[in-house]
Structures are given as C-alpha cells and as structure tokens.
Amino acid sequence: MEQADLIWHNGELIAWEDAKIHVLTHGLHYGTGVFEGERAYETPSGTAIFRHRDHLHRLLKSAELYYMPIPYTVEELRAATHELIAANSLRECYIRPIAYRGYGQMGLYPLDAPVDVTIAVWQWPSYLGDQGKRDGVRAKVASWRRIPHDALIPHAKACGQYLNSVLAKIEASKAGYDEAVLLDHHGFVCEGSGENICAVRDGAIVTPPHTAGILDGISRRSVIQIARDLGYELVERDLARAELYLAEEVFLTGTAAELVPVRELDDHPIGGGRPGPITKEIQRVFDDALHGRDPRYAEWLDVIQVPSGQAA
Numbered sequence: 001m002e003q004a005d006l007i008w009h010n011g012e013l014i015a016w017e018d019a020k021i022h023v024l025t026h027g028l029h030y031g032t033g034v035f036e037g038e039r040a041y042e043t044p045s046g047t048a049i050f051r052h053r054d055h056l057h058r059l060l061k062s063a064e065l066y067y068m069p070i071p072y073t074v075e076e077l078r079a080a081t082h083e084l085i086a087a088n089s090l091r092e093c094y095i096r097p098i099a100y101r102g103y104g105q106m107g108l109y110p111l112d113a114p115v116d117v118t119i120a121v122w123q124w125p126s127y128l129g130d131q132g133k134r135d136g137v138r139a140k141v142a143s144w145r146r147i148p149h150d151a152l153i154p155h156a157k158a159c160g161q162y163l164n165s166v167l168a169k170i171e172a173s174k175a176g177y178d179e180a181v182l183l184d185h186h187g188f189v190c191e192g193s194g195e196n197i198c199a200v201r202d203g204a205i206v207t208p209p210h211t212a213g214i215l216d217g218i219s220r221r222s223v224i225q226i227a228r229d230l231g232y233e234l235v236e237r238d239l240a241r242a243e244l245y246l247a248e249e250v251f252l253t254g255t256a257a258e259l260v261p262v263r264e265l266d267d268h269p270i271g272g273g274r275p276g277p278i279t280k281e282i283q284r285v286f287d288d289a290l291h292g293r294d295p296r297y298a299e300w301l302d303v304i305q306v307p308s309g310q311a312a
Contacts, residue, residue: 066156190213
C-alpha cells in the first residue's frame, strides 16, 4: 500500500502517520462503522471522482441504518475529498471515506459513543490485478453464505459485516483461487467477496436481485445502465449456482476491482476459459466512462482541480 502525505480526519488535514485512534475505539471492538470505496481517474477534463455524490449518499444512508448520525453533509464531504486529493497532488487514486463510533463508550449500546469521520486517499491498482481484468480470474463458490436480511443489513456498507467476506476470501485464496463467490441463505448466487456478479445466458445478462442479499453496488448500477444502453437485455432474478457453470460469460463489478471477467469457477471453464465478447464490450465502455472518454456518462464524473505539474 502506497501511502499519501495527508488524511482528512474530523474536518482537518493531518499527516498520514498521525491518523491514529484510541485502542478502545468502539468501532475497533464491535465493527460499528460504515465506509465507501471510490476512485478518481485522469480524464480529459482533469482528475474526476466516479459517481462521487452517489457514494456519499450511500455512506450517509448506511450510517442512518445503523443509527450513526454523520456530522457532515454530502457537500461538505465532497469538498473535503476534493481538498484532500489536491493537497496530496494525486491525479488518480482510491478513496476511502469511513465513519465509525469512536472512543468514549464500551458495551453493545453504542449511541453515546462519538461518530468520527475520516477520508483517506492513496494510489491502488485494480484489486484483482491488470492481468485479471484482461484475461479473467479463477473463482470458487465459498462454503460461507452471504449474511441474510434478518441477521444484518446487506444494503449497508458496514465495517463489521465484511468479516463475512473476509472468511470467503481467505477460503478461496488458500484453495488457490483469485476470488470467492457467495450464495445467499436460499442457496442462490449472491455476489463476490467484494464485487457484484453478472452472468450471460443465451445472450441476456442476468444478475441477482436486491432480495438475494447483495450490496446495491454503484458499479453494478453503472454496468446495468451501460448494458441497456448497448441494447442488451438485462434481467435481475435469482440465479442458481449451476447457471454460472453453464453461462457463456461471467463477470464481476466493483469500485476496487472495476470490471473483471471470470474465466473459471469451481474448476469449470466459463465460455471456453476466456473473456467473452459481451463482457469485453461492457468493460470497454465502462472503462471509457471511468476515464471521461464517453460523453453519455459525463454526469457520473465529479471533476476536481489538481495542481498542474504535480506528478501522481
């Protein structure tokens, strides 16, 4: 991980190495926090954050679902992110806003603990690697099921919930795979450990619905719109595990990973073991949208000013 110079914490820019919390921070003990993952890219108009307001709105909604009042508005967090990227002279970066219950209260009743807010930025390549984006990844269906609606809140991007994904990711990695795919509590396909999932069946794109316990991914929303704009039929429905093995194509979407083909699942080659034409077309348009090369999606970009002549 390549650190930057500054981090935004509770309204102030502080040195990266000074961004510390107390060991009795509530969120450290109980997972009481919510976060976002965003990316900023170089575009013809300058450095731009992809769907920034959408991410920040989701951050506040996640916090609301866990009774965590964030003491900043979307516009205040947006301005803070712009300031932070410019102060670090970054042209492209990953962005991690996080709000969590801080120091001052122990026990399972958290509402008296303060809510702290931090934004960090750093340079981070594609989560599953450039080779994975180009050639596809090998995935494994995890033995761990995705958290159900009646246990936690899958629609919230909450810190403690990601222990579920951590278990699945470790299991897949130890077995020699790049990524895990989780099923929901009914046994239908849900999502990857950190991505939403889509399959191509008989030329149509199928993706699990919100009722399958997925995170309402912002990259997923973007890919759904792009696919429909390209004229593809896109269906949100329950997806059986075997349908992934039988699919012509499978791909994953998420901010950290971007759009990544799955070339093999549980040792079954998908589509001959190489990325398919529909995946590659959507990936190309999605990449153009991220980098400001497609005017149809210009409204998704929040352009900031990074001082000229500063290398990222």
